[in-house]
Amino acid sequence: MEEEKPWALISEVGGPHGYLEELADIVKQHFQIVCYKDFLQNPVLYGSKIQALLNWKYCPAAKPWLLKLLPCLKVVASGGVGIDHLDVPFINSLGAKVANTPGVVSDATADLAMGLLLASARNILEGHQIATDPKTVHIPQNLMGVEVTRATLGIIGMGEIGYKIAQRSKGFEMKVMYHKRTRRSTKDEQAVGASYCENLDDLLRCSDFVMIAVNLTSETSGLIGHRELSLMKPTATLINISRGLIVNQDALLEALQSGTIRAAALDVTHPEPLPRDHPLLELPNVLITPHIGISTITTARGMVKKMVENALAGVKGLPVPNEVHPH
């Protein structure tokens, strides 16, 4: 039966940057896997067999030179919902489909968004550093945080993840406003008590917490720049769980240094990781996590299962459940 399994190219198993063993096992149930390193040893041999490329945390990158070595490729199955790192039209032109894993990532990402909001508002990182510092004698007053209960949360983008963030914020009696290309239904709005802001500027002016929950596209790249940051309250916090490029990082740096906004909490930057001498890394009012929005074993399992499902469908020529079509 082993020989009948189709072949899939993956990054690697194990090590700090590879699939956890148990996640690789999920793939191995349905595919014969080739690790990127091994593929490069003998691209012609493997290239003629590989029908699926499983893209996990951007690796292996679906660059044109790699794709050209995979003449039998039927599908690029990406783990995660963002596909800004994939040239969908180009991949399609080679006769391969592209798939992502929406839905399954939403809860974990929304949880992290709330975690970042609370951790930043209540100075949890700084608190821990002080509590565990060998030199700590007493607690400084500048650990004063900002109130989350009944604060105003402005969500930019109210797709599945943005909506789940709104649902979670309700328990904190937060006042929710949102901005989106297309307005959601009244029913949806009422269920989470969210008010639509046709004008993004209004959301920026009124929010205590601004949450970025949009896809990266040509319209959203650099969406938050100098002007947008200057509209925000000086007591406001910016939280980004989408893509680094949505925020103009130089503008953000300036805003944080000057007190134009209170703080930022970022699960995403551009690039990832930031260069080690990047000024954002040293600011006391920035919380950065290394793109861990989906990093729970439960969600990772769910994502890999979906990737495998998409890849199998692609290989068998069946409709791919989460096929991504070019816009």
Added chain:
Amino acid sequence: MAEDKPWALISEVSEQGFIEEITDIIKQHFHIICLRDFLQNPQQHGPKIQAILMWNTYPAAEPSLLSSLPSLKVVANGGVGIDHLDVPYITSLGVKVANTPGVVSDATADMAMGLLLASARKIVEGHQIAVDPKTTSIPQSLMGVEVTGSTLGIIGLGHIGYKIAQRSKGFDMKILYHNRHRRSVEDEQSVGASYCENMDDLLRESDFVVLVVNLSPETKGLISHRELSLMKPTATLINVSRGLVVDQDALVKALRSGEIRAAALDVTHPEPLPRDHPLLSLPNVLITPHVGTYTYATTRRMVQCMVDNAVAAVNGLPVPNEVKLK
């Protein structure tokens, strides 16, 4: 009218005492004297003082202090916990005790959720990796545990515990609770909480155990070796009540051995911990320095409440939040 204001004793106005902005609230109703100034001449200052405004347990209501305050009518505490006060003793002197329940609840519940999420999703560890000069690439394995759909066990479903339940509902968490007295069916249904008459059941089933009880003789050492051994090895303990509710030695052992996954503590005993305490160096412990109520908005409300209590007592009126002997 300034001369008519009564006098209140406080610890100090500074980093460790009341911050400057907050003292405005007090000065509207009281002349204040700091402990240090009081001690310069207790005979002169003592008879004037009708209220002690207590913050972060200072100034301590020791017999030696109280005996030099013949006109004292009230010890008004900022905060809801009064385990640091000998209420029977103080009231035997004809002095009332007051605290500030209610106003602290939102901020404390927010903190509890923040600690839960930060621990579950390794936010502090993530930040440390993200900013570490030695980091060259993003690690694949900073895996946390899922919060959505998990089981939250709340030990103590009072005002704060209930607000934690309300907040966890949005995460589709299954809520179990243990309390001295069961809450009404209506209360339970409104947050979807199930009563565990036996705390052991809660400990066995929970992914997150949060402690939200008062410190009393019954709750001291409530969570010790046995209780920790009942918990899941994937479970997280969160404490926003008092350090003494947990047997810290037992906790250290449980964290080291993997008996539980992690702990997030806003309170310890003592505060701060000695700098060589093992809890400070365990990788699976998140500690914050008792900042559960530490927002400007909540701090202002607490001070206002404390002042309102003190004003009522000084004027011989019913004290809104008087702590009475059971």
